[in-house]
Every structure is written in C-alpha cells, then in structure tokens.
Amino acid sequence: MSIQFLLKQRLGIQFPAVLLLYTLLGFNQSYAQELRGGGETKAGLLSLNPNNSKKYKNIIVDAKDLSRLLKDSIVFKDINLFFLHKKTNNKSLGYEEFSNGRPLENTYRKINDSLYEIYINTPSYEVLFACKKNDNYGPSWYGKMTGGLNAPDAMGGDYDSLIIKKENRQTEAFKIYSYNPFLYAAELIIWNKKTKKDVITCKLLFQFPKPKLAGVTTDTLLINKKRADPSFNWYKNYDSLKLKGQKATIKKGQQILFAFEHFLDYYRWDYMDNLFYRIDSASGWSLTPLASTPSILLEDLKPGKHLLQVKYPVDEAPVFTYEIEVLPRIRDSPLWPILLGVVVSGIAFFFVNRRRLRTAREKAQKTRLELQAIQSQLNPHFMFNALGSVQYLMHNNEKQKADHYLTEFSALLRSSLSNNEKEMIPLSKELQVLDSYIALEQLRFGFRYQCTIDKAITADTIPxxxxxxxxLAENAIKHGISPLREKGFLEIRISQQERALLIAILDNGSGFASTQLYTGLGTKLVRERIALLKRNGYPIELTFATNQKNETKVCLKFRNWI
Incomplete structure (x- = not known):
C-alpha cells in the first residue's frame, strides 16, 4: 500500500510538524528513520531539521548568471525565486535524464498576479527560494509524497545563503529556503504573516518520465526468483530478460514477468522505488513492492488481448503501455468439440478411403492384366495374318513382292514389339504402325489408301x-475391299468435335450384315478392350454403319480426350 501524507512548513512552526511526522511514522518501524535537513530517507520520505544543527556553505553567483521571478518588485524585494543559468557544484543534481539528456533552462509562466507555474527542466540549474528577514512576508512550501517513489535531493539543500555579486562586489545576501521540487503537488508560497493568508503561489511542475522497461521473461527460474523475493534486484540479471519490444504473446496458464530500470539509475541507487500498474483500463491501479528495480508478475491472464499500463505513482505521470496476447489452449476453445469431431471424421475417412483406394487399385490392376491378355492375343493374330499374306505371295511366285513384304513386316514387327508393354502411345506412332501394315496389304491386294488429319490435331501429343x-483396318480390308483388288479404296479420317477425338475407317466394299459384326476375332478383341478401358475411366465408343452404296464406316469416338 502507498503511504501518502501532507507536508506544510512555515518558518516558526517547524518543530510541531516534525512531531506530527514522527507520530505518523510510528505505525511502521521501517519508515521511522532519522530526519535530516533538506535530504530524504531511504524509505522515500522528505526529512526536516528543525534545529538547523547542520551548517551549509554559501553559494556565490554573479548577477548576470541568474534571473528573478518577481522582477523589480518593491513589496517582495526581500523574498524571491532565483533561476540560475549555470550548473551548481552540487553533483547530486545532475539529472539531465529528466530532459532526455539536453540541458534546458528552467522557466516559468505567470497565470495571474498571485499564481505562477514553475517548470523544472534541468535540476542542475537550480531554482533557489531565498529570503531576507521580513516582518510582513515569509516563505513556505506544500507538498505530498506518494508510496516509495524517492525524489532527488532538495534544491538549495547544500547551501545556507545566496550571495549575489556584481563586478566582484557583494550586492545582496539571502537565506536559502530548501525544498524538493519533485514532490507531487509541490508548491512554494509567499504568505502574509499578519493575515496568515497566501499571497503568491508558485506551482512546481515536473513531468515524471515513463517507466523504462528493462526486459520481459516467461522463464520459470527467473519467475521463481521473483516469487521468493518480491523486491529482487534485476540489475545484474538484465541480460536474462530476453523479450523486448512493446508486445508479447503467451499461452493460457503461462506466467510473464516485467522488470523496470531504477528511477534515475545511479543518482539514487540507495533508494527504492515502486510503480503503479494495471491490466486493461477497467481495473484499478496496484502498487508494486518497494524495490531498486520494480517488477510485475502477471498470472492467470484470460485468453485474448490485454494492455498492461505502468506509471510512477503520481496522478500526472505518463503511462507506459505493453500489449499482451494470451492464446487459448486448444481444449479450452469452444471450437474444440467441432475440431475433435473433424479430426475423428478425418481419420475415419482416411481409413475408409484407403480401403476404397486399395480396392480400386486391385480392380484397376485386374483390368490392366485383362487388357494385357487381350493385347497379347492381338499380336499373334496380327502376325498370323501377316505371314498368311507372305505365304500367298510365295505361292503365286511373286518372290520380289514377297521379299519386300518380309522386309516391311520385320520393321512393322519391331515397332509392334517396342509398343507392346505400353497401354497408351501417341497417335502419330499408332498411325505409323497402321500405315506400315496397310502398305503390306497393298502389296497383296493393290487397293488404294488415303489418310486425312485435321490441322487442329497434334498427333504427337494425343495418346x-x-x-x-x-x-479394324484389317477387318475392312479382309471383309470389305480385298475382293475388289485395285478398285478397292480405304480411307482413314481423323478429326476433332469439340473436345472429342474422332477416328473413322471407311471402305467401299460390299457392306456387312448385322450377324457379321461380332464374328471376327480382331473385332471381338477390340470390343473387349474398349469395355475394359471404359472401366478404367477412358470414355471410348465404337460404332459401325453402312450407307445406301453399301460403303462401310467404322467410327471410334474418344470423349473429352482433347
């Protein structure tokens, strides 16, 4: 809990004030320490010396190195505020950190004839409240200290008198009235001794800096140090506080520790500080334990985004902010049952689908074996027919044709064997094998042959x-145009119909009866192959037609092929 009290001192009533302070401090022995003139105790309370037992030295300042608050005032010529424009020899007032390292002049602003605002920008350029003995007016001050925040040493606290000189000659001498400008709500007052009323009030304004973050950690070992000693000094452990920046992300149930640097560092190293902090603006301010390096341990934060606010324990102090995001545990999420259901369903689907895939693979493997069996029957059938043609030429003593036929047949056989293990080949290679076979049959029967391909068809890329x-070509030659000899005509047309590939085999033979469609071994094997290919996802259709001239047309349609 913060300790708040009011100090109000006027010349001539110092001793009762000291008795009051001792009475207040009697409730807590840790705060009951010796009160010394113009200084502060290690507990953070302003100290007084009613007996003036300690003598201070004089400060001698040239007139050009100072300015007065109440200029050319006859009424208040014996009491005034003096702004020094040079640093004093008091090293304890070298707190340039207040002004971000830039020494600035201390300034003031007149609100009205009885109220002034004094801005303490650089404490080492002292603002001295000095007076001479006067029966009408006297100096006093009023201030309030909060918690364990310790202000720097009092201004004028190291001096007894202000001596002003001009051209190396003393012109004026004042008694210095020491005060602490860094007390919250501190005021310097000139009061009328006869009416007991304040005549001029000077409000001392000093903006405390934001607390400076030393580091953040979620390390359990460091957090245990904080638990064991709430006032643990983190100065030698700064390197272990690794998290920096203005934002941290933690998981639900995880603890997070914030440590802050000592206020003014080595200038006040013997004194301890504490800080106000709160989580989100809706909660009230809490006070950290007194420590050289105050720290904050946050536990059991709810999932979501939070804002930590930290400041020195005075109302006007600026606020340091830090964003904390707490991630919910998966099992705490309202979506956890849904997610669990999805995972279980996914696992079940995986095993069911794996079984289906295994069944589909087995089925495809079976179909592939059946296709290979049919294809293995086609090759002997093809070779048997080819050798029959050679035998026919030999019996007719057409030895030269037979010799040429054997040469073409061997090339055709090599092509057939090289493609035997492949389920699909490019259309260009299939036509090459077909052209070689038809060329052999032309040696035997002498019919005419023509193959036309649409320009849009790229035979090298279509399987x-x-x-x-x-x-199918063999069936057209054997049962259609072989009796016609040289008058026979075979045509193959390859075209595209939208995304379908069309291959038509036409002959001018005598046509066919419906009972002849399924009698040939080659035609039967082709039909069985197409049925198996359909089961494997290849949409192929085979149709036969005869026109009025008894011309036959066999058509293969490969749907969604191109």
Missing part, C-alpha cells in the same frame, strides 16, 4: 490405346 486401329 491412344496401343494397336487399337489395326484390327
């Missing part, structure tokens, strides 16, 4: 099932 066209 088709291996050896799918050859049995």
């Amino acid at each position: 088709v099932p291996t050896l799918l066209l050859q049995p």
Whole structure:
C-alpha cells in the first residue's frame, strides 16, 4: 500500500510538524528513520531539521548568471525565486535524464498576479527560494509524497545563503529556503504573516518520465526468483530478460514477468522505488513492492488481448503501455468439440478411403492384366495374318513382292514389339504402325489408301490405346475391299468435335450384315478392350454403319480426350 501524507512548513512552526511526522511514522518501524535537513530517507520520505544543527556553505553567483521571478518588485524585494543559468557544484543534481539528456533552462509562466507555474527542466540549474528577514512576508512550501517513489535531493539543500555579486562586489545576501521540487503537488508560497493568508503561489511542475522497461521473461527460474523475493534486484540479471519490444504473446496458464530500470539509475541507487500498474483500463491501479528495480508478475491472464499500463505513482505521470496476447489452449476453445469431431471424421475417412483406394487399385490392376491378355492375343493374330499374306505371295511366285513384304513386316514387327508393354502411345506412332501394315496389304491386294488429319490435331501429343486401329483396318480390308483388288479404296479420317477425338475407317466394299459384326476375332478383341478401358475411366465408343452404296464406316469416338 502507498503511504501518502501532507507536508506544510512555515518558518516558526517547524518543530510541531516534525512531531506530527514522527507520530505518523510510528505505525511502521521501517519508515521511522532519522530526519535530516533538506535530504530524504531511504524509505522515500522528505526529512526536516528543525534545529538547523547542520551548517551549509554559501553559494556565490554573479548577477548576470541568474534571473528573478518577481522582477523589480518593491513589496517582495526581500523574498524571491532565483533561476540560475549555470550548473551548481552540487553533483547530486545532475539529472539531465529528466530532459532526455539536453540541458534546458528552467522557466516559468505567470497565470495571474498571485499564481505562477514553475517548470523544472534541468535540476542542475537550480531554482533557489531565498529570503531576507521580513516582518510582513515569509516563505513556505506544500507538498505530498506518494508510496516509495524517492525524489532527488532538495534544491538549495547544500547551501545556507545566496550571495549575489556584481563586478566582484557583494550586492545582496539571502537565506536559502530548501525544498524538493519533485514532490507531487509541490508548491512554494509567499504568505502574509499578519493575515496568515497566501499571497503568491508558485506551482512546481515536473513531468515524471515513463517507466523504462528493462526486459520481459516467461522463464520459470527467473519467475521463481521473483516469487521468493518480491523486491529482487534485476540489475545484474538484465541480460536474462530476453523479450523486448512493446508486445508479447503467451499461452493460457503461462506466467510473464516485467522488470523496470531504477528511477534515475545511479543518482539514487540507495533508494527504492515502486510503480503503479494495471491490466486493461477497467481495473484499478496496484502498487508494486518497494524495490531498486520494480517488477510485475502477471498470472492467470484470460485468453485474448490485454494492455498492461505502468506509471510512477503520481496522478500526472505518463503511462507506459505493453500489449499482451494470451492464446487459448486448444481444449479450452469452444471450437474444440467441432475440431475433435473433424479430426475423428478425418481419420475415419482416411481409413475408409484407403480401403476404397486399395480396392480400386486391385480392380484397376485386374483390368490392366485383362487388357494385357487381350493385347497379347492381338499380336499373334496380327502376325498370323501377316505371314498368311507372305505365304500367298510365295505361292503365286511373286518372290520380289514377297521379299519386300518380309522386309516391311520385320520393321512393322519391331515397332509392334517396342509398343507392346505400353497401354497408351501417341497417335502419330499408332498411325505409323497402321500405315506400315496397310502398305503390306497393298502389296497383296493393290487397293488404294488415303489418310486425312485435321490441322487442329497434334498427333504427337494425343495418346491412344496401343494397336487399337489395326484390327479394324484389317477387318475392312479382309471383309470389305480385298475382293475388289485395285478398285478397292480405304480411307482413314481423323478429326476433332469439340473436345472429342474422332477416328473413322471407311471402305467401299460390299457392306456387312448385322450377324457379321461380332464374328471376327480382331473385332471381338477390340470390343473387349474398349469395355475394359471404359472401366478404367477412358470414355471410348465404337460404332459401325453402312450407307445406301453399301460403303462401310467404322467410327471410334474418344470423349473429352482433347
């Protein structure tokens, strides 16, 4: 808890004030320490010396190095505030940290004839409250100290008298009235001894700086030090306080410790401080324990964003802020049951889907084996028909044609064997094998052949099932145009219909009866292959048609192929 009290001193009534202070301090032995003139105790309370037992030296200042608050005043010529423009020899007042390291002149502002605001910007340029013996007016001061915040030494506290000289000659001498400008609500007062009323009030204004953060940590070992000693001195442990910046993110249940630097550092190292702090503006201010380096331990923060506010324990002190985000634990989230359900469903889906995939793979493997079996039947069928053609030429004593046929057949056989293990090959290679086969059959039957491909078709990049066209072309030659010999005509047309690939095989033979569609081994194998390919996701259709001229058209349609 903070200790607040009022000090009001007037010349001639010092001793009762001291008795009052001793009475107040009697409730707490830690604050009952010796009171010395113009200084402060280690507990942070202003001390007084009613007996003036300690003598101070004089301060001698040239007239050009000071200015007066009440200029050319006849009434208050014996009492005034003097602003020094040079540093005194009092090293304890070297607190340039108040003005961010820049020495600034101490200034004032007149509100009215009875009220002035005094701005203490650089304490080492002292503002002296000095007076001569006067029967009408006297000096006094009023101030309030809060908690354990210790102000710097009193202004004028090291001196007994102010001697003003001009051209090396003393012109005036005043008794210095020491006071502490860093007390909260401190005022210097000139009062009328006869009416007992204040005549002029000078409010001393000093803006406390924001507390300076030394570091933040969530380390359990360091937090345990704080638990063991709430006033633990973090000065030698600054390097261990690793978290910096103005924001921290922690998990629910995690503790976080903030340590702050000592106010004015080594200037006041023998004194302890404390700070006001609160979490979010809705809560009230709490006071840290007295410590050289005050620290704050936050525990059990609720999930969400919080704002830590810290300041020195005076009303006008600026506020240091720090953002803290507390992340909820997964199990504390309202979405946890939903997430758990999703995870369980996902695991169940994984195993079910894995089983389905395994079944689909087994089915596809079975289909692939069936396709390979059919393809293995096509190759002997193709070779049997080709050798039959060679035999036909040999029996007709067409040895030269037979020799050429064997040469073409060997090249065709090599191409067929190289593609035998592949389920799909480019359309260009399939046409190459087909052209080689048709060239052999032309040696035997002498029919005419034509192949047309739309310009939009890129045969090198469009895949088709291996050896799918050859049995259909063979069927057109064997059952359609072989009796016509040189009058026979075979045409293959390749075109595109939207995203579908169309391959048509036309001949001018005698047509076919519906009972002939499924009798040929090659045609039967092609139909079985297409049925298996459909099961594997290949949308292929096979149709047969005969026009009025008995011309036959066999059409393969590959849907969504291009």
